[in-house]
Amino acid sequence: MRPKHLTGSINRAIKGIVECLKTQRNMRLHFLVAAGVLALSLAIQLNAQEFTLVCLTITLVLVAEMANTALEGVVDMMTNTYHPLARRVKDISAGIVLLTAINACIVGYLVILRRLMPSVGDWAGWVLEWPWHVSLAAAILVLIAVISVKGLFHKGSPMRGGMPSGHAAVAFSGWVICSLVSLNGLVSLVTFSLAGLVALSRVRKKIHTAWEVVAGAFLGIIITVFIFQIFR
Structure with a gap:
């Protein structure tokens, strides 16, 4: 049944996020890493464009993980036995999460790690070269x-x-x-x-x-x- 009011829709959406956090270990890990990255981004004072890019990247990873969870649930609901096509669908959805995670690592390297490098210290100057x-x-x-x-x-x-x-x-x-x-x-x-x-x-x-x-x-x-x- 669809909720009649906007507040009902928002409540169900939040419930979906909470349910994903409760049942999916990877989702909890993503949230923990996202919180750490956001805190680090604020600490090193990223500019508006860089912070926006980091937020979009984090959102993309979380959305991909939730979509993967939802798709796996639909596949499991439709078949109780092993099927090659079901396995393929799950592999593809997991691949989407992997691609977004790789993209997040690249963004983190280009935006955050490179900002941290000048403050690493003179003792590691040779590494920076x-x-x-x-x-x-x-x-x-x-x-x-x-x-x-x-x-x-x-x-x-x-x-x-x-x-x-x-x-x-x-x-x-x-x-x-x-x-x-x-x-x-x-x-x-x-x-x-x-x-x-x-x-x-x-x-x-x-x-x-x-x-x-x-x-x-x-x-x-x-x-x-x-x-x-x-x-x-």
């Missing part, structure tokens, strides 16, 4: 590329197995980043060894074939080098 924005862009593009290619091959899951190896891609992307940023042969050797151990572990555990690991490493290296060539 690192091209963090380029490294972040490279890492994000590597992850997007891995997930996209896995989608094309329809093998494994986004976080485990399949073509190419995401762990190898990220590990060797990290090696390239450390090598280009530090320009230190020892640092490059150590990070390359660590990346090699990551790749080797994926093969030994039979999670990936050697070819999948090599393809992942190659993908991570190529994308990272390309990004650094563009922005540096």
Whole structure:
């Protein structure tokens, strides 16, 4: 039954938010993080445009989580048994939340973290000289590329197995980043060894074939080098 008055509609809307908070652990986590981010935004005195962007980003994440919860409830109401289409709908709705969360991290980095960096201290001055924005862009593009290619091959899951190896891609992307940023042969050797151990572990555990690991490493290296060539 639809409420007859505006106050009734508002009460039901608030009840829906409270219900989501009571039943969904992720929603409670989002609210806690949102409160912390808003408090930090006020403490560092963001300007009006920056604060508006932060508020919109927080709202987008909360709306996506509530929509995901509502959609899962509808799917569960329509079927009591496992169905591939129901699973697909739930995965897609969860993907919406993930995308908004990634967007929130990017906004937080660009708006809040960069504002905090000058006040970190002289002892960490050398850290501030690192091209963090380029490294972040490279890492994000590597992850997007891995997930996209896995989608094309329809093998494994986004976080485990399949073509190419995401762990190898990220590990060797990290090696390239450390090598280009530090320009230190020892640092490059150590990070390359660590990346090699990551790749080797994926093969030994039979999670990936050697070819999948090599393809992942190659993908991570190529994308990272390309990004650094563009922005540096």
